[in-house]
Amino acid sequence: MSEAPFMIVERKGPVVIATLNRPDTRNAITEIAYSEEIAEFCASMTRDLTVRAIVLTGAGSAFCAGGNVHHMAERKGMFAGAPFALRNTYRTGIQMIPTALYELEVPVVAAVNGPAVGAGLDLACMCDIRIASSRARFAESFVKLGIVPGDGGAWLLPRIIGMARASLLTLTGDMIDAATALDYGLVAEVVPPEEVLPRAIEIAEAIAANPGHATRLAKRLLREGQDMKLAPLLELSAAYQALAHHTFDHGEAVAAFLESRDPVYRDE
Structure with a gap:
């Protein structure tokens, strides 16, 4: 039996709700197929002119944990291969996501329901508006694993929170809580956990009320x-x-x- 889709997509009038659906791995983006699925989703949203806003969230306790560290240790999946092959895997794999979301003209509201770490933080940064649960945590944690932001974080983060704070997060890899993220301007609002998705949908519906x-x-x-x-x-x-x-x-x-x-x- 084939694996279930990485994303669950629901329609609520002109608003689409897309949920990353790997709660067992905290919605880690570990397979090239996941990146392809997100890219195709973005393309389909661009084609459908009746879609006026999108909400992106994660199933379970996390928004997105970034890359699978176990796969890194085993050098498997998207982390397999010699340096040249691995470079190409990044370019033709996970780097499809920032390109697709950047080119997507439909406004995207991230409902950050839990930790957004590494590529997960970068994914949130690819959205236009971020609403955070009070339980959300954020980390540009690549350096703690001896790697660098490989999916556009070094371009995205400074444009959202400024170079000084982006440098602080990127070079320490430290985690910040939702209140700090709000202070930094990383998120627009912080709400109780049970309100994060309804609030994101409310904002999406306000956007979708316009042409x-x-x-x-x-x-x-x-x-x-x-x-x-x-x-x-x-x-x-x-x-x-x-x-x-x-x-x-x-x-x-x-x-x-x-x-x-x-x-x-x-x-x-």
Whole structure:
């Protein structure tokens, strides 16, 4: 019998809830197939214009424990092979995830229900908004295993919490609690454990209440703006705005506002 999917995907209107489903390994990302599954999920979400927001969470007690340390010790799975082969495994395996999530224009809310460690922290950083359980813990712990962030953490983390704190977490590998993560700006909110998924869904639904084309383009502007000067960003903004003005849903939003009624969007 084939292994169950790594992700459980549920639909709630325009909101999709994706759950990493390996609670026995604390949702560790250990197989290339897992990375492929996440990448394909992102591609399918991009194709489906009726999806307006995504919630990403983990089954069981952890959000994601990163790589499987037992597999590292045994040099098996994604950690097998000589240096050149291992480098290629990273490039064609787990590095598909940051690329796929970066290119995904649908807003993603991470419901960090428990520890997010190593690649698990980086996965949370790939999301647009992070809501943490008070039981969540965070660590950029690669150096404690004698390795480095291999999936984009060195690019992601400084952009979220600044170079000084990113350096502190990356070079010590130390764990921080949810309150510290909130203080650092790593997460937007900290809530009781039983509220983390409902709160993430609530935020996703608030996003999904807006026209999907607008939130997708706005997310793209935020992403591109991280590496652009003001002038080219303004040019891109003008182009996106011209597209947005000529959508059905823009017209419907304006009409609903003027008529004091709820809009009915068609994702067009």
